[in-house]
Amino acid sequence: MSEFRTIPQMVLGLAARRNERTALRFKRGGAYHDVSWRALEQSIRAYARGLAALEVAPGERVAIMSPNCPEWIYADLGAMSIGAITVPVYHTEGTSAIVYILQNSQSRILFAHSATAAAELAARLHEVPQLQRIVLLEGEFEHPRVTPLERFLRDGEQQKAERLEQRMAALDPEAVATLVYTSGTTGQPKGAMLTHRNILANVEAALSVFKITDQDQCLSFLPMSHVFERVDGYYLMLQVGTVIAFAESIDTVPANLQEVHPTLAISVPRLFEKMYARVMERALSGPWLKKQLFFGALKAGRAYVRQTQAGQQPSALLAHLVDLGRKVVFSKLRAPLGGRIRFFISGGAPLSRDIAEFFLAADIPIYEGYGLTETAAGIAVNTPEAHRLGTVGRPFPGTELRIADDGEILVRGPGIFKGYWEDPERTAEAFEGDWFRTGDIGSVDEDGYLKITDRKKDLIVTAGGKNIAPQFLENLVKADKFFANAMVYGDRKPFLTALLVPNLENLEKYARANDIPFLNHCDLVTHPKILELARTRLEAKQENLPGYQQIKRFTLLSGDFSKEQVTPTLKVKRRLVTQHYHQVLEEMYQAKDHGVHDSGFCIVDAERETRG
Structure with a gap:
């Protein structure tokens, strides 16, 4: 059992023992920089003082919208230290989704990662009147309700350390530490209330079955707004003293792996x-x-x-x-x-x-x-x-x-x-x-x-009464080198169909090697020889499955699902994809013979699509 009752007590208590050892690493200006445990502690307390100066009371909500970085941790633990409830917001979400979470949580303060993000929100601040202050972590944006980080920290310097210690000591382990919003694959996201005890209990349980120590280094690239990275890639790593190195972005992970030399990753x-x-x-x-x-x-x-x-x-x-x-x-x-x-x-x-x-x-x-x-x-x-x-x-x-x-x-x-x-x-x-x-x-x-x-709500029940787990089929398809993504469809239908996203790099190589002419990806996914390749590969993957469990028709897309159609952890939002491609999906059931309707679909741009 941990000696610490709350998350801030755990991190700040350990910081006092670890002093100059490295806690975090981040890349800026082309090189990685280290943050010591002493600097981590000082920054957490500085953010806590800044929030106290804004008169944030215990139980009030403080939202964080930022990529993974040290400032995310400072804001999170600084808010928790004074009893506030933190509300992570994916910085990649659309403005409407962000506004909904700010409204639903009634967040008073928002830490925003960039001037661009602040500007987009500023245009809709009338929809979130309770949001009194946006603290801008980087850049400049002039607005009465926006405060740059430097001023936020300076305003907190007069707060008494004794008062902050009293507030942290008064934290209840059964109190809500954070509101983590579900990804909303089937509707509006819901704010799950997680307590200090919830999180620390799971950290302890994970450490009882994994040997992770202060000799390890973890590369952090999943968004910390997601509970998986938050608990296991952040709180757990700090508990044992594992160095957390932040990737610059999901796209730079291959390069960052070779720079950081991690021993583990989530x-x-x-x-x-x-x-x-x-x-x-x-x-x-x-x-x-x-x-x-x-x-x-x-x-x-x-x-x-x-x-x-x-x-x-x-x-x-x-x-x-x-x-x-x-x-x-x-x-x-x-x-x-x-x-x-x-x-x-x-x-x-x-x-x-x-x-x-x-x-x-x-x-x-x-x-x-x-x-x-x-x-x-x-x-x-x-x-x-x-x-x-x-x-x-x-x-x-x-x-x-x-x-x-x-x-x-x-x-x-x-x-x-x-x-x-x-x-x-x-x-x-x-x-x-x-x-x-x-x-x-x-x-x-x-x-x-x-x-x-599978997910209970995702199970497909065919017109013949057969229960189908779509994720099983989708994973089977994605294991083929010519397919990158898939969504199976067919609830209450006579057979299964699918939207297939090809691995375009491999598809281009195949086309060149087989003298298949194409000018763009639309040409590729609509070419009869490419459709035949896709059909042959799909049939090979399914040959050992019963007929009712096989995808009978498919549409090959010229690009992957949009960022709005997948969650931050890349799960397909079935409801949104089904709505978006409804006509395409339904057309696959209109052909008289199986296989006749295997075809390609050209995604021209985010606003306009054409059938191939």
Whole structure:
């Protein structure tokens, strides 16, 4: 059990012991800079004084809208230190979504990352009259309700340290520490109330099953507004003294990995899917001898993983071949990852078993876990001591699971949230007694490993009454090198259809190698030979599935789903995508013969689309 009762007490208490050791690293001006624990403590207290000068009272809401950076942490812990409730807001969200969260949470203060963001909000401040102040973390923007960071900090200098210490000492571990808004894949986001105890209990549970220490370094690139990164990539890392190095952006992760040399990282499956596709493409396009070595090593590695996963003892010869393959072939995969990676943690969406098996064969384990905003991230996780591919692991210590009659996963434990902000009706709907209803369908095997089938609300029931889990099919499709994304459709329909997003880089290479002319991506996805390739690849992926579970028709898109159509952790917002492509989806059911309507769809720009 932690000696600390609240999050600020934990961080500031540890800061006093760690002094000049590095806590954070950030890149600015082309180079990484270190933030010591002493500097971290001083900045947290400075932000707390600034908020106190603005007369922020305990329980009032302070919103943070910024990419991952040290200032995010200063604002978060500074607000919590004086008893305020922090409200993370994705800086990539549209203005309307941001305004909704500010309205719903009744936030008084907002930390904004840029003058551009402040200017966009300033035009709609009449919609959020309770938002008294925007503190601008970087840049300048003249407005009566906007305060630059320098002035905010200067105004707080006169606040008495004793008073701030009293406010922190008075914090209740059962008090709400933060409102974390759900991603809103099916409607308006809901504010989940997480307490200090919720978060610290999950941090302790995670550290009881993972050996993470102050000798580790973590690269942070998932948004800290998401509960997964927030709890496991931020609070947990600070608890043990792991250095948190911030990536510049999601696009610079490959470069930052090689600069930072992390020992671990937290991610969502999409990153591993892209890494896998890149590795396989390079292997397939390499010289004949290297290709034989790679696929020979991979065959041995997969066989080794499958045998050990089945509880079998691999032969000495297979073990030797795997060891040789990892040293000679797969060791080259570590350099692009910085050379020191011990393991990855994956969450936020299902990880393809094929991809997990590949990385484990290469001795780069990805431990898949499962959790929700409402459970402060952690429900279950695979660990070095208990790892079963195709599952999300065993429940965290202290967390109980049971499967309802309809297959829904119910959970209870110290990490379960307090309810939805000012929404008692939806809070009541979320519980069955003291069990939280996750909304996910799953099962627990004889050894206690949890397997997720799909989101309950995402399950497709065909016109023939068959239940289909779309995520299973979508992951199957995305494992193919020619597909980057997919959304399966077909609720109450006679068969399944899909919107398929191609891997355009691989598709272009294929077209050039096969003398298929094209001027742009619209030409590609509408060319009969490309559609035939897509159909052939899709049929191969589905050949072992029963007919009712197969995608019978598809539309190939000329670009990925827009940022508005996916969550910040890259999960498809099915409702929005279905609305946006409704005509395209329905047209696939109008052709008389299966396969006739396989076609391409050209995305011309954000406002106008044309059919190919």
